[in-house]
Amino acid sequence: MDPKNKRPLKIHLVCSTDSPEFAHLTQSLTRSLLVALDAEWKPIRAHQSHFPTVTLLQLACQLGPRLGADPDESAESEDSVTFLVDLISIPLSSIWELLRDVFASPDILKLGFRFKQDLIYLSSTFCAQGCDPGFDRVEPFLDITSVYNHLQHGRKTSKQIKSLATICEEVLGFSLSKELQCSDWSHRPLTEEQKTYAAMDAHCLLEIFNIFQAKLVKEGSYFDNITKPVTPNVNLGLKEVLEKHDMSSKILRIKSCEALSIVRATAFDFLQIIATVEGMVSKSSCRKTMPMDESLLKVVKKYGEKILLKESDKKPKATKKKGKRRLSAGVICREKRLEDFDNWRGPAQWDLSLGGDGCPKFLCDVMVEGLAKHLRCVGIDAAIPYSKKPESRELIGQAIKEKRMLLTRDAKLLRYEYLIKNQIYRVKSLLKNEQLREVIETFQLKISEDQLMSRCTKCNGKFIQRPLSTEEAVEAAKGFQRIPNCLFDKNIEFWQCMDCRQLYWEGTQYHNAVQKFIDVCKLNE
Structure with a gap:
């Protein structure tokens, strides 16, 4: 993979309608081919008589070129961006119409993971702030659970509904930790870990859809008339998040398979397929958007869904017994x-x-x-x-x-x-x-500094009393574990678990972990 073509995940926190981030959001929505949706709220106690208040809305946008832009310029522009809309700071009445149009726009395919509950809570939150009737529909829509089931076509799958973390691990080769899911999303300011977690929860839906679309392309069932290959600048961004943050224990951990390369190898250049904009309603009466391109129209026709809320959905379920329990x-x-x-x-x-x-x-x-x-x-x-x-x-x-x-x-x-x-x-x-x-x-x-990294994180076993030389480590790893070639030229000590035989070495990751736990345990105070 050419490092010049890798781009970091772009995250913008929108806290005000007067901010550059809000202007960027509205502009991006006019260019969006796909919008992945997710929402966060403060956990509530069971049997509470009202819906929780949504405090953060995530929109991960996969973009087409700007209307009227030069093709060469469009190729260099960003192709995906994730917005975190702070529903505590921003007046809800100022964005209600914008979101309603996005949710119902026939030009944008919306993605979500079991998003109906999020929509119910979101609608309730806006109604409570005077934005009645809230939201009642999202279409065209595609649930990532359905996408996963199509990707598993021909395999025996469990009837149990897979979690998003499991789907990400199986499809993308990454596992999303849900550690921050139950954190207090009403507290401000949000931590950097919360922002990254929230952005990834939405952005990974785009990644999964790209794999799904690449599979359709490979099968050739729905894209026979489109032959232009994808440009190398498709923004996936997952590895960049791993490099920027210590995601091994917070948000993500990388798996050996490189599923994302499938998209670059087989996906089509959706950004270059632009339908005519003649006859569009004027800007004064409607938000101008790009018409959905032919490839996505075929996906919507074959697999598209919609979320429609009934009045009964908008009311919390009443408990069977009235009055307080004695x-x-x-x-x-x-x-x-x-x-x-x-x-x-x-x-x-x-x-x-x-x-x-x-x-x-x-x-x-x-x-x-x-x-x-x-x-x-x-x-x-x-x-x-x-x-x-x-x-x-x-x-x-x-x-x-x-x-x-x-x-x-x-x-x-x-x-x-x-x-x-x-x-x-x-x-x-x-x-x-x-x-x-x-x-x-x-x-x-x-806890002392000497104790740090003295146990096997895999099985809880203790390490052998003395370190192994490179030659001893290579011999111990045969048929069991691969040692990166780059370590052979360095004077690095290897350690082996006495129980599971797992090998460890004192590389960069080791030293970063030691420093992390020195800080966590406050050993330097």
């Missing part, structure tokens, strides 16, 4: 006990006063598996469940058998405190770095 004294007492148990008071089972060995040992359930890897990175023994979907009794049995402190975010597990007293703790933080700090502070763990 709690018996026994229920109140039990909930109070669980609340008290939720606050850790110790001591832990490894405490020397209880006959322990003084070495902390944790079991992280499936809700905090990412925390297990962070604990291993700072030298703490942290296991994960035997099975991917363990029952509560299985978790408790494993914790008791291995004498581990069970870490979870599932409040329901606290009801088993009579079985696993003083061996369970509910983690309150959402993000892995914050969870690590919480566990360190709660259990008063002593």
Whole structure:
């Protein structure tokens, strides 16, 4: 891949209608061939009587050339851009008409992942600010779940609906972490990690659609009359996000396959197919947009869908029992006990006063598996469940058998405190770095710089006592693991896990990780 043709993911935060970002948004929408949609809101409690308020709307736009622009100039211009519209800062009445036109425009194909719920919440948010009747339709529309099912044609697929993270991993070779999904999206300012996460959630839909369209091109079923190949400047941007941010633990992790090259090799140059603009309604009465090109029209005709909201969709579902639920004294007492148990008071089972060995040992359930890897990175023994979907009794049995402190975010597990007293703790933080700090502070763990990166992040095993030479590492890796050739000319130490035999080396990634955990654990203070 020519590095000159790689472009970073373009993210613009729109907070005001007077801003250059808003002008850029409105201009981009006149050139958009595709718009991928997503929305974020602050999580609400179950059984709440109203819809959550949407605080951020993401629009990832795949663009055609500007109307009337020189073809050479268009080839050099940007071809995709992602906007984050801050619905807390911007007056909703000033963008309601613009969004309504985009959602219903026949010239723009909209993409989403199970977007109906987002549209319901979005419509409710705008109605609450006086923009009645909100939004009731998105068409033409294509759900990425349907795109995924078409891509899996001929294979046996599970009836269970795949998550967007799973679809991204299977189709693009990247896995989207959903760690920030439940963060507080009503808090301002948004962190850089939140902005990147939100942008990627929308931008990846464009990437998946490009793979889908490339497959149709390869099959030749719907594009027989189009023969011009794509220009090399298709903006994919995913690797650039990886290079710019430490996405391995925050948003994305790269897989070995290079699915994105398929698009460059087989997709058509949609940007050069421009239908005539004669007869368009004047700018004074309607927002001027490019007519949908022939290739997308064929996709819409064959696979297009639409989202239509009924009046019943716009009202929160009423609970079956009216009035407040009365709690018996026994229920109140039990909930109070669980609340008290939720606050850790110790001591832990490894405490020397209880006959322990003084070495902390944790079991992280499936809700905090990412925390297990962070604990291993700072030298703490942290296991994960035997099975991917363990029952509560299985978790408790494993914790008791291995004498581990069970870490979870599932409040329901606290009801088993009579079985696993003083061996369970509910983690309150959402993000892995914050969870690590919480566990360190709660259990008063002593972390030193010498402990960092002393355990295998893959299996929790310890490393052999001495480093391996390059020759020993090459021999140990035969038929098991590939060592990059670029490491052979460098004086690098290799380490091997005594349990799973995984090899590690002290390269750039290692040093970056060490510095990261020095900061997280505040070892330099």
